[in-house]
Amino acid sequence: MVIPVRRSQESPARRPSYRGVMTQTTDVRTERAAEAKQRLRDILGQEQVRDGDSERDLHGADFSFHEPHRPDFVVYPGTTQDVSSVLAIAHELAVPVTAFGAGTSLEGHVIPVCGGISLDLTRLDKILEVSPQNMTATVQAGVTRLALDGAAGKHGLTFPVDPGADATLGGMAATNAAGTTTVRYGKMRANVLALEAVLADGTIIRTGSRSAKTSAGYDLTGLLVGSEGTLAVITELTLRLYPVPDYAVAMRMTLPDVERACQMAIRVMGAGVTAIRVELIDAWMVSAINAFSDTPYPEQSSLFVELAGSEPTVVEDLEIVKALATDAGALDIAVESRTEDRSRLWKARHDATHAAAAKMPGRKERTTDVCVPLTELAGTIHYAHTEIDRLGLHAGIVGHAGDANVHVAVFVDPNDADEMARSDEFIHNVVDDALARGGTCTGEHGIGQGKRDALQQEHADTIPLMSAIKDSFDPKHILNPGKVLPNSDGRAVRRSAMDVA
Numbered sequence: 001m002v003i004p005v006r007r008s009q010e011s012p013a014r015r016p017s018y019r020g021v022m023t024q025t026t027d028v029r030t031e032r033a034a035e036a037k038q039r040l041r042d043i044l045g046q047e048q049v050r051d052g053d054s055e056r057d058l059h060g061a062d063f064s065f066h067e068p069h070r071p072d073f074v075v076y077p078g079t080t081q082d083v084s085s086v087l088a089i090a091h092e093l094a095v096p097v098t099a100f101g102a103g104t105s106l107e108g109h110v111i112p113v114c115g116g117i118s119l120d121l122t123r124l125d126k127i128l129e130v131s132p133q134n135m136t137a138t139v140q141a142g143v144t145r146l147a148l149d150g151a152a153g154k155h156g157l158t159f160p161v162d163p164g165a166d167a168t169l170g171g172m173a174a175t176n177a178a179g180t181t182t183v184r185y186g187k188m189r190a191n192v193l194a195l196e197a198v199l200a201d202g203t204i205i206r207t208g209s210r211s212a213k214t215s216a217g218y219d220l221t222g223l224l225v226g227s228e229g230t231l232a233v234i235t236e237l238t239l240r241l242y243p244v245p246d247y248a249v250a251m252r253m254t255l256p257d258v259e260r261a262c263q264m265a266i267r268v269m270g271a272g273v274t275a276i277r278v279e280l281i282d283a284w285m286v287s288a289i290n291a292f293s294d295t296p297y298p299e300q301s302s303l304f305v306e307l308a309g310s311e312p313t314v315v316e317d318l319e320i321v322k323a324l325a326t327d328a329g330a331l332d333i334a335v336e337s338r339t340e341d342r343s344r345l346w347k348a349r350h351d352a353t354h355a356a357a358a359k360m361p362g363r364k365e366r367t368t369d370v371c372v373p374l375t376e377l378a379g380t381i382h383y384a385h386t387e388i389d390r391l392g393l394h395a396g397i398v399g400h401a402g403d404a405n406v407h408v409a410v411f412v413d414p415n416d417a418d419e420m421a422r423s424d425e426f427i428h429n430v431v432d433d434a435l436a437r438g439g440t441c442t443g444e445h446g447i448g449q450g451k452r453d454a455l456q457q458e459h460a461d462t463i464p465l466m467s468a469i470k471d472s473f474d475p476k477h478i479l480n481p482g483k484v485l486p487n488s489d490g491r492a493v494r495r496s497a498m499d500v501a
Helices: 027-044 053-058 080-093 145-153 169-174 220-224 258-270 283-293 311-327 339-350 352-359 374-391 417-436 452-459 463-473 491-500
Strands: 073-075 097-100 117-120 127-131 136-140 192-198 204-208 233-240 247-254 275-281 302-309 332-336 364-371 394-400 405-412
Touching: 027 073, 027 080, 053 073, 080 097, 080 117, 080 192, 080 204, 080 233, 097 169, 097 233, 127 145, 136 145, 145 169, 169 233, 192 220, 204 220, 247 311, 247 339, 258 275, 258 302, 258 311, 258 374, 275 283, 275 339, 283 339, 283 352, 283 394, 302 311, 302 339, 311 332, 332 339, 339 352, 352 364, 352 394, 352 405, 364 417, 374 394, 374 405, 374 417, 405 417, 417 452, 452 463
Parallel strands: 073 117, 097 117
Antiparallel strands: 127 136, 136 233, 192 204, 192 233, 247 302, 247 332, 275 302, 275 394, 364 405, 394 405
């Protein structure tokens, strides 16, 4: 039996919403944005500095639930020096700048809630070097992960960090992205060796090195990775590459309930096998996947597992995992060794978000994630299911079970105030529960604008240090205001704009 952890009894109605903030523009800021636009057009040209409605709409939203907000204009830099010019002028005039990649973030990271400049980095799309002997690659920030993986694959190498979407590598670094393979290869921070970045005032810096490790000074590379564009704009990255495994098999296991699926995940992780993915899908989500992907999977709690390495080792490990699954009471075990069959299985898993949306037409997906110690995974998912039922919500759960990262997709009617309030309560309670279990308010989606209050709840003692770091890197708070820090709501931008008026 799973025993839920006792949570705070604070009334949800008294808590601030995790849906983010909106900041109204001011006449001063609008005037300064117009001046910045003209000066940048003089430097970069009309084609790279655009203010059409379609451009502004495209850069005013992401994949998240959060309300869109247009930038004043969009800049498409073609070089790092272009980025430096944009930031130097923006800093001088105190105009907000929000970096934009593929727009696949899930907590409103790239929505310019204070207007200003949307800095689209997709034209920085050169793979500068693939070094097979060093097993590294150096790329510009607008290169996508699949483009790099294709280039690395020609040398028998791979870039394995896989958040699902074909995101830009600069954006993945900025959000410290993760995904299904994190259990083997780690998140972005573990795979970034060096960065080129531009500070708020236009200064170009380089952090880290091409060597496999360094102990030289403070880890500014690690600090910028995951800073969500609030400290600097990443323009170039040196990344680790890995050999493509010789052999791989995928397994799909159906378990009687979520608790036994979680126990099975713990057993796989503790067995020392060559697991590269360990994914949990609840019955609601399996049903959605079947309808969307035309798959015949039993609609019960399931684990998708991939083993990869040398063929003899994988074959031996496969028998170990089969035995563990049988002992755990698995109702169904399927093994896929052909590349096309494994790809079909993982495509179904990656399409879970689209499948869930198709199951709930006319509703908006509101996704959230928490991460807990592995031994708390079953309790976390049990509690989330209990709250979904209690609050009468429509939701499914997937999880990177190998590292106990739980993702909940809640489908709501944004025009239904009562349902929205219940979804607020649900996310608050799931965060409370995760923190009480020794976990974190987000394992990989990040803080963005949606979980700033949760960050305060989790790290109140270190928020002053984080704020001091922000002040040091970005004294006028022009970089992605309204994100990450609880007090980063754009007020500093408006004050700075008035100072220079």
